Every structure is written in C-alpha cells, then in structure tokens.
Amino acid sequence: MALRLLEIFAPAPTVEGVRRVLEAVSPVGVWEQTLDDDRKRITVVIDGTKVGQVTDDLVARNADHRGFRVVLVPVTATMPRPEATPATGHAARAALPLRGVSISREELYEDLSAAIRSWPLFLTMAALSTLVAALGIVRENTAAIIGAMVIAPLLGPNMALALATTLGDLALARRALLRNAGGLAAAIAVGVAVGLVANVDPEGRELAARTMVGFADIGLALAAGVAGALAFTSGLSATLVGVMVAVALIPPTATVGLVLGAGYGHLAEDAALLLVVNVICVNLAAVTTFLVQGVHPSAWWERTRARRTAWTVVGAWIALLLTAAIFIMVTGSG
Numbered sequence: 001m002a003l004r005l006l007e008i009f010a011p012a013p014t015v016e017g018v019r020r021v022l023e024a025v026s027p028v029g030v031w032e033q034t035l036d037d038d039r040k041r042i043t044v045v046i047d048g049t050k051v052g053q054v055t056d057d058l059v060a061r062n063a064d065h066r067g068f069r070v071v072l073v074p075v076t077a078t079m080p081r082p083e084a085t086p087a088t089g090h091a092a093r094a095a096l097p098l099r100g101v102s103i104s105r106e107e108l109y110e111d112l113s114a115a116i117r118s119w120p121l122f123l124t125m126a127a128l129s130t131l132v133a134a135l136g137i138v139r140e141n142t143a144a145i146i147g148a149m150v151i152a153p154l155l156g157p158n159m160a161l162a163l164a165t166t167l168g169d170l171a172l173a174r175r176a177l178l179r180n181a182g183g184l185a186a187a188i189a190v191g192v193a194v195g196l197v198a199n200v201d202p203e204g205r206e207l208a209a210r211t212m213v214g215f216a217d218i219g220l221a222l223a224a225g226v227a228g229a230l231a232f233t234s235g236l237s238a239t240l241v242g243v244m245v246a247v248a249l250i251p252p253t254a255t256v257g258l259v260l261g262a263g264y265g266h267l268a269e270d271a272a273l274l275l276v277v278n279v280i281c282v283n284l285a286a287v288t289t290f291l292v293q294g295v296h297p298s299a300w301w302e303r304t305r306a307r308r309t310a311w312t313v314v315g316a317w318i319a320l321l322l323t324a325a326i327f328i329m330v331t332g333s334g
Contacts, residue, residue, distance in 0.1 A: 002048035002234075003028065003075035003082070004104070006055075010040045014062045018042060021057045025050045028082040039067055045078060051104040056298050072107060105167075105295060108232055112163050113172065115156025116179045123186050125153040129246070130187035133254040134194040137206045145206065145251060152246035154183060158279075159228050162286030165313045166295050168306030184253055184275075191257015200262035210255035211270040213277060213328055218321070221248040221278040225285025233293055248278040277324045284317035 010018045018040075022030055028045040035041055046054060055070055062068045116122065129152035136144030157179035164173035201207065224244045231241040255271040291310055296303045 003078060004046055004048050004051045005073040005075050006042075006044040006046060006051075007071040007073065008040075008042040008044065008058065009035075009067065009069045009071075010042055010062070011065050011067045012038050012040070014065050014068055015040050015042075017061050018058060021054060021061070022046075025054055028078070037067070045075060045082075051107075052294075055104050055106065059298060072104060105298065108163065108295070109167075109172075111232060112156060112160040113175075115153075116160050116175055119179075119182075122153050122157075122179060123182060125151055126183040126186045127190045129153070129250055130190040130254045130257070131194065133250050134191050134258050135198075137204070137210070137251065137254060137258060138194065138198045138200060140204055140206050142206070146243075148250055148254075149243045149246035152242065152250045154180075154249045155228055155242035155245045157183060158225075158245060158249075158282050159232055159286055162225070162229060162283055162290060163295070165283075165287045166290040166306065166310050167297050168302065168309045180279075184249075187250065187253040188257040188260070191254045192261035193257075194254075195258040195261020198258075198262075200258055200264070202259070202262070202264050202267055206251075207255060207258065207267075210252045210274060211259070211267045213270065213274045213324075215325070215328070217248075217274060218277060218281055218325065221281030222285045224248045225282040226289050228282070229286040229289035229293075233290070233295070245282060248282060249275070252278060273324070273327070277321070280317055280321050280324065284314060284321060287314055287317070 008018055019042075022042070022044055025046065028047070031043045033041045033043075044054075051072070055072070058070055129148045131148075132151070133145050133148035136142070136148060157176050160172060161176035161180060164170070164176055224241075224247065227241045228245050252271050252275040256268055256275060259265075259267040259271060287310060291307070291314070297306050
C-alpha cells in the first residue's frame, strides 16, 4: 500500500470540517496537536490512492481561511504495518491499475514541472544523448544507442505536455512545448554536425531501422506513452520508463540530423516521419491514460472545460495518427 503523510494546519473554525473529511476515508492514523496561534496541526497517514480526493475536499472547503495549509510527504514505511482492507464498489474500481492514482495531482504537477525547469541542463542532456546515439548509429554500436536512451531527458517534457492537456493548463503546456521543441532542435543540430564529419552509411543496419516506419513503431510509441503516464501517477521511479520513451524519440531524431548532414535528404524525410509518428503516439497515449485515471483540475467548474479541451486534443492526435497510418499503407512503409 502506497502511503502519504498529510500535515494539515487548520484554524479553529475549520477543524470540525477537516475531521469529517478524514473520517470519510478511514485514514491509517490521525494525530492532533494545538499550536500557539490556536490552530490545530492534524497529522494523517493515508492510503496514497485517496490523497487526491482528500486534498481536493480539504482545499475546496477551507482554502479561504487564513492560515490553512496542507503539506504532503511521501511515506517510506510505518510500523506496525497497516492492515490492508479489501476494496469494494467504487473503491475497488479506483484500485484498478489504470484508476488507482497513488499520488495527488499537486505532487504529479510538481514532479513534471521540475522535469522541465532546468533549461540549460535539459538542452545539454538532449545534446549529449543525441551525440551518443548518433555515434552509435554510425558505428553500428547497439550498446551506445541504449546508453543514449538512458541519459535522454525527453520523458519529462512529453508527460508535462500530456498533463497540461489533461488539466487545460496553458502555462504548463507552453513550457512543455518549448522544452520539446528546443530539445528536438538541439538533437537534430547535433545529428547534423555528426553527419557532416562522420562516414554515414545509408545502408547501415541501425540507420536503416530508423528510416522505415511500420505499424510496430506505432505500437511501441503508444506503449511508451502509457508507461510514462503510469510511472508518474503511481509515484514510481520514471527512470526506466524514460528509457522506453527515449527509444521512440532519440534514435529517429539523431537519424534525421545524421542523414541531413550527410546529404541524404530522402532518408531524412523517412526518419522525420518516424519521429512525428512517435511524438503523436506518446502524447496521445499519455493524455488518454491521464483521462482514464481521472486526473482533473481541482475546481469543479474547471473540470468540464478541461475535459472538453483534452478530448478535443485527443481527437486531433488520433486524426494525425490515422493520416500517418494511411500514408504508411499507401507508401508501403508498414
């Protein structure tokens, strides 16, 4: 059971309401302490899948009270171990892998905001991962290509864009788009530089694999998008999942630059098609996963607008993917 510790600083008029909210979710433990300013500090250990519900209720009821605050802390372990209770009805449905969000929306937002915060570091890692991938492709070195995926930073911006779409957050979407565009531009520039000085074999096995688009590539990128969203909402380490997303993005991006630098324009078109298809699939899968998991804005009046916007974007991604699939079938690439 993933647990969270909530430190709730509640002014006197809000205490009874806070208690009612907590009683409704059967917390693992609750402790109260009276502070010098007549506020209560209520410490709660709670099942991680209930955090979103609890924080939404608490903030909706008490955000206007001066001095009210909720602090979230991950819990590594607690002794004695809490007894797991079998879930029934709505709780059972919420516990399913695609419905059980183990971290709150605020934690998810902070995690993904942090992933796109450091612009210089992001560009540096994008350039370095592309350099390693490009050299690996030129030298037919699969181990180097895998190493490039390990250090690639592209998971965060794509998941941040998917979350921004789901929440209808234009500011986060703008930042995520800038990170994605900047990262891909830097990666292509590095690939071009390598292509200008390296001996690029257009018939090389590793390069040829990134200039052919098939339906298997669509399946891989869709799976990467779902895995990325699940990794963040489950509160698990996203490092290994980031490698999977990088599989879909870094090698084709490096290949676009390589073949452009080497003067093989027709191959650049094929590699660019693979890159575009993968970007579409990763974002489509991630947004859909967030929506299925019930990720939404905190205010109820924002939810309808955000959900409408998100499904509109999903429809646009699907339309683009279908267009690409038709192109693949017509050209015989699949």
